[in-house]
Amino acid sequence: MLGRPELGEAAPDLRRWSAVRAQFALDPNRIHLASFLLAAHPRAVREAIERHRGGLDRDAVEYLEVNGGRLTSEARAAAGRFLGVAAEEVALTDSTTMGLGLLYARLDLEPSDEVLTTEHDFYATHEALRLSGARVRRVRLYDDPRQASADEVVARLRRGISKRTRIVALTWVHSSTGVKLPIRAIAEALPERVLLCVDGVHGFGSVASTARELRCDAFSSGCHKWLYGPRGTGVLWAGERLRKLMRPTIPSFDDGASYGAWLSGTLPTGIPDGARLTPGGFHSFEHRWALTAAFRFHETIGRKRIEARVRMLARRLQAGLSEIESVRLRTPLGAMSAGLVCFEVAGLDPTAIVQRLAARRIVASVTPYARRYVRLGPGIVNTPAEVDAAVRAVATL
Numbered sequence: 001m002l003g004r005p006e007l008g009e010a011a012p013d014l015r016r017w018s019a020v021r022a023q024f025a026l027d028p029n030r031i032h033l034a035s036f037l038l039a040a041h042p043r044a045v046r047e048a049i050e051r052h053r054g055g056l057d058r059d060a061v062e063y064l065e066v067n068g069g070r071l072t073s074e075a076r077a078a079a080g081r082f083l084g085v086a087a088e089e090v091a092l093t094d095s096t097t098m099g100l101g102l103l104y105a106r107l108d109l110e111p112s113d114e115v116l117t118t119e120h121d122f123y124a125t126h127e128a129l130r131l132s133g134a135r136v137r138r139v140r141l142y143d144d145p146r147q148a149s150a151d152e153v154v155a156r157l158r159r160g161i162s163k164r165t166r167i168v169a170l171t172w173v174h175s176s177t178g179v180k181l182p183i184r185a186i187a188e189a190l191p192e193r194v195l196l197c198v199d200g201v202h203g204f205g206s207v208a209s210t211a212r213e214l215r216c217d218a219f220s221s222g223c224h225k226w227l228y229g230p231r232g233t234g235v236l237w238a239g240e241r242l243r244k245l246m247r248p249t250i251p252s253f254d255d256g257a258s259y260g261a262w263l264s265g266t267l268p269t270g271i272p273d274g275a276r277l278t279p280g281g282f283h284s285f286e287h288r289w290a291l292t293a294a295f296r297f298h299e300t301i302g303r304k305r306i307e308a309r310v311r312m313l314a315r316r317l318q319a320g321l322s323e324i325e326s327v328r329l330r331t332p333l334g335a336m337s338a339g340l341v342c343f344e345v346a347g348l349d350p351t352a353i354v355q356r357l358a359a360r361r362i363v364a365s366v367t368p369y370a371r372r373y374v375r376l377g378p379g380i381v382n383t384p385a386e387v388d389a390a391v392r393a394v395a396t397l
Contacts, residue, residue, distance in 0.1 A: 012043075014297075014300050014301045017309065017380070017383070020042075020301060020380050020381070021380075021381050021382075021383070023042040023043040023044065023297075024040050024041075024042055024043075024228075024381050025040065025043075025046070026040055026381060029361055030361045030362070030363055031361060031362045031363065031382070031386045031389060031390055032363050032381055032382070033362060033363055033364055033376040033377060033378055033382065033386070033390060034363045034364055034365040034375070034376070034377060035225070035226075035228070035377065035379050035381060036202060036206075036225050036226055036339065036340065036365075036375075036377040036379065037225070037365050038224060038225070038231060039224050039225055039226075039227070039228040039229070039231070040228065040381070041228065041230065041231070042228055042294075042297055044293045044294070044296065044297045045228070045229065045230055045290050045293050045294050045297065047293070048286075048289070048290035048292070048293035049230060049286045049287060049290045050286075052067075052071070052285065052286035052289045052290065053286040055067070056285065056286060064285065067289075068285065071285075071288075071289040071292075072092070072254065072288065072289070073087075074289075074292045075092060075288055075289055075291040075292050076088075076090050076092060076274065076275075078291060078292045078295040078296070079092070079235045079237075079291065079295065080237075081295070082210070082295045082298070082299070083210055083211040083212065083219065083235065083237050084210030084211060084212035084213060085210075085211055085212055085237050085239075087274070088273050088274055088275070089237055089238065089239065089240075089243070089273060089274050090235055090236070090237050090274040091235070091236040091237075091238075091274040091275075091277035091278040092233070092234075092235060092254075092274075092278045092288060092291075093220070093233075093234035093235060093236050093278070093279070094232050094233065094234055094279075094283075095222045095224075095232070095233075095234045096124060096199055096200075096201040096220050096221050096222040096234055097124040097128075097222075098234060098236075098279070099220030099221070099222075099234050099235065099236035100124050100125055100128040100199060100220050101124075101128050101131075101249070102236055102246075102248075102249050102250075102277060102279070103128070103197060103218055103220055103236060103238065103246070104128045104129050104131075104132045104134070104169070104197075105128070105131065105132055105249045106132070106246065106247040106248075106249055107132065107134065107167065107245050107246060107247075108244075108245045108246070108247060109134055109166055109167070109245065110166075111135075112135075112164055113134070113135065113164060113165075113166040113167075114134070114135040114136065114137055114162065114164040114165055114166065114167075115129055115132075115134045115135065115136045115137070115165075115166070115167040115168075115169055116136075116137055116138075116139065116157075116160055116161065116162075116165045116167070116168050116169070117129060117136060117137075117138055117139075117168070117169040117170070118138055118139055118140065118141050118157075118170065118171075119138050119139070119140045119141075120140075120141060120142075120171065120174050120176060120177070120179070121169065121170070121171045121174075121199070122171060122175055122176070122199065122368075122369075123368070124199065125169055125171065125199055129169060134167075135164070137160070137162075139156060139157065139159075139160035140156065141153045141156050141157060141181070142156070142179065145174070145176075145177035145178070145179045145330050145331065145332060145342075146329055146330055146331065146332055147332065148179050148332050148336055149332075149336065150182040150185055150335070150336065153181060153182060153186070154182065154185050154186055154189050157186055157189070158189055158190075161190070161191065161194065165191075165194055166193065166194065166195065167194070167195050167196075167197060168186075168190060168194055168195070168196050168197065169197050169199075170183070170186065170196065170197070170198055170199070171198070171199040171200075171202075172198050172199065172200045172201075172202065172203040172204075172207075172214075173200075173201075173202035173203045173206075173207075173337075173338045173339075173340060174202075175201075175202055175340065175367060175368075175375075176342070176367050176369045176371070176373070177330050177331060177342050177367075177373070178330065178331030178332075178337050178338070178340035178341055178342045178375075179331065179332060179336055179337065180203065180207070180335070180336055180337050180338045182335070182336075183196070183198060183214040183215075183216055184209075184213065184214050184215050187214065187215035187216055188215065195217040195218070195241060195242050195245075196215075196216045196217050196218075197216065197217060197218040197219075197220075197242070198211075198214065198216045198218065198219050198220070199220055199221070200214075200219045200220065200221045201220075201221045201222050201225055201226075202225065202226065202338060202339070202340055203226075203338055204221035204222075204223075204225070204226060204227060205223075205225065205226030205227030205228070205229075205298060205306070206226040206306070206307065206310045206338050206339040206379070207307055207338050208303040208304045208306070208307040211237050217238065217239045217241055217242040218236070218237065218238040218239065218242045219235075219236070219237045219238075220234070220235070220236045220237075221234060221235055222234040223235060223291060223294060226310075226339065226379060227294055227295075227298055228294065228297070228298070228379075228380070228381075229290075229291055229294035229295075230286075230287035230288070230290045230291060230294060231287065232284055232287050233287055233288055233290075233291055233294075236274075236277065237274070238274075238277070240271060243271050243272055243273070243277075244271055246272055246277065247272070248272055248276055248277055249279075250279035250280060250281075251279075251280045252275060252276050252277070252278050252279065252280045253278075253280035253281065254275040254276075254278045254280070255268070255273070255275040255276040255278075256275075257269075257270070257276070258276055301380065306380055309380060310338065310339040310378065310379055310380070311338070311339070312384075313339075313378035313379075313382055313384065313387050314337065314338070314339050314340075314341055314377075314378055315333070316378075316384055316387050316388075317341050317376060317378055317387045317390065317391065318331065318333065318341055320387065320388065320390075320391030321341070321343055321391060321394060323391075324345075324391070324394060324395050326345050326346040326347070326397075327343050327344070327345055327346075327394060328343060328344050328345075328346070329341070329342075329343045330342040330343055330344065330373050331343070339377050339378065339379060340375055340376075340377045341375070341376050341377065341378075342367060342373040342374065342375050343373060343374055343376075344373050344374065345374070345394065345397055348397060350366045350367070350372045350373055350374045351366050351372070353374050353394075353397060354366050354374060356397055357390075357393055357394070360393045362389070362390050362393055364376055364390075365377075376390060
């Protein structure tokens, strides 16, 4: 079951996209094309949150002590299944940014080692690497995002690898342009000694591939964007080769070995696992525990079905925008893109465009970079008719 339907009420048939949309309490008078920024909760997630919140509000101590360990383990297991990895390798976080901070903060690198990243990555990656104190170098993977190709991206990255390169830090889908990197091809092209770490947030939930299938060594993502999971939740997965270099940053409440070592006056031993890498403290538990419902909701609809739907809507949007003479698309077609569509309109500021679309009840976003574009991202809550309406609105600007 996807939540807890009222007595006598059948579970929704999520084979129909209209039924999927009906799971959301979105304002029906708006066209929501920026859910990738911060998503609304579907009914299954809302009900799970309210169920756990009710238990905590009735008796927080008892509910936590009786259910906390089990519910956290269930959330971690659900994340592991979705990522295609072992549950014990998954750390639970609050966001992509927290995951990247935990990943890069205390890597056990040699003074001569370097981290290679790109000019296209977001502030969270660049700043996490800067704060780590590691030696960092950046490369450019493409000049014109619209014309970016897998061969060009892989070749440029390979040329950027030096004898010092130990870590490659990339973003799966660039939030600046919508370019989707061929992560698996990159992983297969890297020398054996080089470990690949990925900010996966704009592919997580919009593309069917798992972290295991991408063949990366670490993967960080928030769950409150394309997955439509509880706001303020995220996951960090790291394989054993990468975890051998990681040192926990924040004391964990999930790792019994660390707590037991403290009680006995010794030090924890072994390679840190997901529990040890999960930041301790008291969290917004009702949201974290509702992750299980979010993953179940997504899997019930079908990962490949969702990817096909997102791809169809994004292609429809690109096709419509390409017919407008004043519009310049920045997102490539085909396998080099996912659900994000970035563009500019001649003579108009991106922020002004988003404001004018908002006046027409169309929710859009501006890329948060020095070079700004308008971003639209149709997802499972959208219809072809809404995409067409957005295209018509852009045409009138």
